[in-house]
Structure formats: structure tokens, C-alpha cells
Amino acid sequence: MSLPKNPIRRFFYNAVTSLFASAASILISIFQATLDFEIDGEDHVRLLRARKQNYIVAVWHTFVDAAVFCLHSRGLCIYSDHPRTHEYENSWTHFFREVGIKTIRSLGFELLDASMGKQSTGIVNFIKIIREGTPALVAPDGPSGPIYESKPGVLYMAQKADAVILPIGFGFSRMVVGPNWDDFALPLPFSRVAVVIGEPIVPAGTSEEALAASAKKLEKSLDALCFRANEILYGEEKTAEEQQ
Numbered sequence: 001m002s003l004p005k006n007p008i009r010r011f012f013y014n015a016v017t018s019l020f021a022s023a024a025s026i027l028i029s030i031f032q033a034t035l036d037f038e039i040d041g042e043d044h045v046r047l048l049r050a051r052k053q054n055y056i057v058a059v060w061h062t063f064v065d066a067a068v069f070c071l072h073s074r075g076l077c078i079y080s081d082h083p084r085t086h087e088y089e090n091s092w093t094h095f096f097r098e099v100g101i102k103t104i105r106s107l108g109f110e111l112l113d114a115s116m117g118k119q120s121t122g123i124v125n126f127i128k129i130i131r132e133g134t135p136a137l138v139a140p141d142g143p144s145g146p147i148y149e150s151k152p153g154v155l156y157m158a159q160k161a162d163a164v165i166l167p168i169g170f171g172f173s174r175m176v177v178g179p180n181w182d183d184f185a186l187p188l189p190f191s192r193v194a195v196v197i198g199e200p201i202v203p204a205g206t207s208e209e210a211l212a213a214s215a216k217k218l219e220k221s222l223d224a225l226c227f228r229a230n231e232i233l234y235g236e237e238k239t240a241e242e243q244q
Helices: 007-033 042-050 061-070 092-106 119-131 153-160 208-234 236-243
Strands: 036-040 054-058 077-080 110-113 136-138 163-172 175-177 185-187 192-197
Touching: 007 061, 007 092, 036 208, 042 163, 042 192, 054 119, 054 153, 061 163, 061 185, 061 192, 077 092, 077 119, 092 110, 110 119, 119 136, 119 153, 136 153, 153 163, 153 208, 163 185, 163 208, 192 208
Parallel strands: 036 192, 054 136, 054 163, 077 110, 077 136
Antiparallel strands: 163 192, 175 185
């Protein structure tokens, strides 16, 4: 539901969404405490920070929700937008989006809500935030696919923000997979979670050919990192069987 115009109703709307967000953040923190994390490639992050290099974390859309609670202590900024239609503004999806935004912020993320203005302005502001040194989290195959195919937008943003792309792959020992186009995946409680951080990718340029080449390089890197995450969890033999 869109924000009520009546000030009293708006107050209760904000109070209810804040209450749901507080409960959600507590549950997420408890849930995260049950997970056993194995992180590989942390040195890539340390080097970028030591060099004060701007960077954009890239994960497949499948793992975006998992990344929110796996990476919430890293000061990342998330770009959020929604359809600018009357139907959406007055839907329950909009209400739950408000809860989600407040939950994400309570977990320590910086969130740019592009729906507050023009979409083009939102992207410009997102690039500005990255240029000023705040790392970002994006899904190169989002927001609607095709799955596991990197779009050039993230490379273009990185080029304009003087940033590199930091690919991260995920693997879960036990998980639930949703029915969405992105094979939405979340680890089950008391699962092992492998987080593999890859070598930074420097965008080759802003020409159509350069962006396409960089996008393919990013795809291969993310796929390889996800396979590596599964190797950490299951071993090389079982991972090879799953790829066949």
C-alpha cells in the first residue's frame, strides 16, 4: 500500500512497517547465528580497502537475499526501485517493500531508494555514492533475467564510478529454492555456507563491444566462484558430477 496522505494514518503505517522490520532484523540475526560460514578470498577485499579502490560487489540474483544477511557487516549500498504505476503503489507488494527497505537499513546497509524520484536520477546518485567510496551490491542478471546472464549496466556503472567489480559466489550445504525466475535460494538453519570472493574485474571501457566482453568475463567468473563454493562444501568429485 502507498503511504497514506492522512498524517495520522501515515504515522500508523510507518509504525507498523517499522515494527515488522525490527522483528525481521532480529529473526535474521538469530538465523545467521546458526550458519557456519567458510569464506575464501578475503584478501581481495583487504587489498581494495588498503588501496582505497572503489568497488561494486556482484552476485547472481539467485543469491541476492542470501547476500543481504551474509554481507550485512560490510557497509554496502543497495539500489532499490519499483514500477511507477498506480496499481503497484496501492498493492500489498508496496507495503512489504517498505518493510524490506527498513529491514535492510536496520541490518547496516545503505540503501538508495530510487523510487523517490526519476529512475535516471537514481542511477546517477547511485554512481555518485560509489565514487565517494561506498561499496555497492548489485545482481548483474537482475532485476528480471535472463538468469545467469550479466547485463552491461553494472560494468557501465563501474566505469563511470571509477570502480572495479568484485564477484562473489555462494554455496549452501542445505537450502530451499524458490519458484521464481532466478531460482531464489536461501540456506536452511544450521547449514554450512561457502562464500568465495574472486579477483576484481576492471571494466575494459564503455563501448558496446567493451561492455559485452566485460559482461562475459563477469559471467564466467561468477559461475566459477559458485562452482568453487560447492567444491568447498562437497568436494571436487561431487561438484563435477553435478555439472554433468
